[in-house]
Amino acid sequence: MALVLENPFPKSLSKTGPTKFSDDGKLLELVVKEGYGVKGMVDSGIAELPQRYIHPPHERIVRKEAIDALCYLAKPIDLSKLGREGGEEVARALCESAEKLGFFQVVNHGVPFELLESMKCATKRFFEMPVEKKAMYLRGKTPCPNVFYGTSFAPDKEVCLEWKDYLSMIYMNDEEALKYWPEQCRDVSLEYLKKCKAMISGILKGLLEGLGVGLEEGALEAYMEAKAVNLNYYPPCPNPELTVGVGRHSDLAALTVLLQDEIGGLYVKVDKGWIEISPVPGALVINVGDTLEILSNGRYKSAEHRVMASGSKERVSIPIFVSPRPHTMIGPLPGLVEDGKAVYGRLLFGEYMANYFGAGHQGKSSLDFARI
Ligand SMILES: O=C(O)CCC(=O)C(=O)O
């Protein structure tokens, strides 16, 4: 990626020259509040990580310490028969992966390869825009609260920041999306969401039915009613081993459908350490989120995961978060707790969500809020 030559940061920022920043307050002001993002900082020519991006040694990701994924991660699941004759075996494979690891990859998912490629291009197109254009979507400035641009997960609550910028687009209806989503990524993101819908519904149906307790009418639709597309952009990082792209967390959603590019760097926690979910061309990564762990009373695992900061090349990833709407009650499905062994209580998804976004990433601790 070509770096812009002119330093967009005020020259006064650094005492030691344009490649080193020593003032955390100023840095936050520019990167977070003014919308430069990590990309703006990288484009300005930094050669060293600012202090706020240096994570303590036990949180850093050491690529060579990752353990062999083969024992934990099933081979990509072929979805071509899901919901058709012979689909039971596919559904069984999905349930098994959701129980064991909470992460799996899928192929023959019905989403055209070209559309996956177009999503990655659209992500780059958005982040390559000048800062002023992206900053129009910062929280507090964006004309629509369902579309916002930012950096790190919760910069005002995190001690150490994440090496990541993002654009979040929460889908409410076509009219709102057409009016407010950035034109650099609007049409392709809408198309992508639409093309993913049947796959999402098929996977979630298979997983919920696999719990063997029956589903109330409308339950499947309610648990997948809300969808958000995020465009994640991980700029190249001078010291990726000192920081993280995304810290340890589990996802809030029922399911996450993740499109990652060829760079790699997504790690999932297993009993003995971390395994990498290596990119498979054309595949999508699916993971169970907290909501589905709660609905399944702990049977499906909302796996802890994290992302290494990108090294010499930028990385993009595009998660679709599939969730209920805030007014929907979540809790273990009724038939799963008849013997009184509920691990999680019942609460509004909106309450769970407010708690989730109320703190920085802290592994799987988000689930404690719903635990009995
Ligand atoms: O970039 C990735 O591979 C995963 C990102 C992620 O975990 C998230 O956005 O929740």
Ligand SMILES: [Fe+2]
């Ligand atoms: Fe995640």
